[in-house]
Amino acid sequence: MSFTPLVEPADELSIDEVRRYSRHLIIPDVGMTGQKRLKNAKVLVIGAGGLGSPALLYLAAAGVGTIGIAEFDEVDESNLQRQIIHGQSDIGRPKAESARDSIREANPYVNVVVHNERLDNDNVLGIFEGYDLIVDGTDNFATRYMVNDAAYFLKIPYVWGSIYRFDGQASVFWPHAVDEKGESVDAPCYRCLYPEPPPPGMVPSCAEGGVLGVLCASIGSIQVNEAIKLLTGIGDPIVGKLMIYDALEMEYRKLRVRKDPNCALCGENATVTGLIDYESFCGAISDEAADAAAGSTISVVQLEQMLKEREEGTRDFVLVDVREPNEYEINKIPGSVLIPKGEFLNGSALEKLPSDKQIVMHCKSGVRSAETLAIVKGAGFADAVHVGGGVVAWVNQIDPSQPAY
Numbered sequence: 375m376s377f378t379p380l381v382e383p384a385d386e387l388s389i390d391e392v393r394r395y396s397r398h399l400i401i402p403d404v405g406m407t408g409q410k411r412l413k414n415a416k417v418l419v420i421g422a423g424g425l426g427s428p429a430l431l432y433l434a435a436a437g438v439g440t441i442g443i444a445e446f447d448e449v450d451e452s453n454l455q456r457q458i459i460h461g462q463s464d465i466g467r468p469k470a471e472s473a474r475d476s477i478r479e480a481n482p483y484v485n486v487v488v489h490n491e492r493l494d495n496d497n498v499l500g501i502f503e504g505y506d507l508i509v510d511g512t513d514n515f516a517t518r519y520m521v522n523d524a525a526y527f528l529k530i531p532y533v534w535g536s537i538y539r540f541d542g543q544a545s546v547f548w549p550h551a552v553d554e555k556g557e558s559v560d561a562p563c564y565r566c567l568y569p570e571p572p573p574p575g576m577v578p579s580c581a582e583g584g585v586l587g588v589l590c591a592s593i594g595s596i597q598v599n600e601a602i603k604l605l606t607g608i609g610d611p612i613v614g615k616l617m618i619y620d621a622l623e624m625e626y627r628k629l630r631v632r633k634d635p636n637c638a639l640c641g642e643n644a645t646v647t648g649l650i651d652y653e654s655f656c657g658a659i660s661d662e663a664a665d666a667a668a669g670s671t672i673s674v675v676q677l678e679q680m681l682k683e684r685e686e687g688t689r690d691f692v693l694v695d696v697r698e699p700n701e702y703e704i705n706k707i708p709g710s711v712l713i714p715k716g717e718f719l720n721g722s723a724l725e726k727l728p729s730d731k732q733i734v735m736h737c738k739s740g741v742r743s744a745e746t747l748a749i750v751k752g753a754g755f756a757d758a759v760h761v762g763g764g765v766v767a768w769v770n771q772i773d774p775s776q777p778a779y
């Protein structure tokens with residue numbers, strides 16, 4: 375189904391712009407009118423990271439007249455494997471500024487608006503206001519639900535993408551979409567597809583699980599493709615459809631996503647009528663894990679001391695790393711044994727644990743080890759503890775010679 379173009383055409387293109395966009399202008403579906411619509415378009419990209427990098431560059435090259443960048447983070451060396459809008463000399467710079475400079479280099483006719491701040495309930499509607507659509511490159515659930523809700527309240531399309539290892543997904547959520555007669559097409563929102571966030575700790579982030587760098591280009595370019603179609607009114611945007619991409623099988627699948635009549639946001643008896651507390655909705659950590667970790671969390675400095683005492687023979691305990699084997703290959707706390715979290719979930723880890731020694735657990739950042747701590751304490755290991763900040767804190771504070779990831 376095609377939709378009415380989101381944007382009216384600009385008055386004219388300059389001679390320079392005609393030269394620059396000539397390969398668009400000779401496509402009949404885009405043509406001069408479509409290119410003028412792009413010139414008048416205002417697109418906000420959330421995050422100048424894995425998805426935001428290709429999305430921003432292609433939106434800019436395509437001639438989208440105004441591009442907003444909402445990003446508060448700084449460029450880190452571990453970003454450069456996929457975040458191609460930044461370069462070596464940008465390490466340590468605000469990502470929003472680095473991205474702005476790259477866009478200016480790609481296309482000086484683009485007006486770039488930098489929002490170098492963290493999106494929250496106080497600023498999100500104000501920042502979104504005036505943009506024709508939102509391209510989302512965030513990697514956390516709290517922000518996604520907030521972006522979905524804010525876009526819904528402003529009635530603008532939400533072009534969503536998600537990546538993990540070799541798998542990507544994309545869709546356009548736009549419950550206010552109407553057909554050419556002006557009638558609702560009953561399109562879903564993000565909450566129709568994902569009514570509730572996954573339990574904390576169940577879905578690893580890219581920082582925990584990794585992502586194939588080039589996957590960002592595959593999904594980011596789908597997002598730009600859909601944005602261009604919506605802005606110019608061409609083709610059949612994936613409104614009400616979910617694209618699923620498997621890079622290993624090289625397979626794209628397209629599934630229908632129906633509007634949920636009981637959706638808390640866009641359903642008939644909506645309960646979400648304004649922005650909510652998204653952090654507590656998504657929860658940083660489960661209640662069980664938070665209870666287990668309270669009073670049973672040690673610092674990496676304490677752990678270092680404990681390891682010294684173990685070496686001297688004045689203390690005994692078992693240090694368990696609950697990450698995955700490939701993470702353990704990257705860095706580790708010396709003297710730890712690897713028992714991945716899955717073995718705690720299926721119960722097989724418990725028989726590997728000595729009953730006469732204290733159990734000390736750690737993971738990458740402290741989320742997974744809090745979950746396993748709850749399981750171990752529940753099994754009777756009352757003096758078990760976990761390490762706050764995990765191996766990330768260990769590398770930062772104790773042993774910077776090891777690589778971080």
Ligand SMILES: [Zn+2]
Pocket residue numbers: 549562563564565566567634637638639640641
């Ligand atoms: Zn909905």
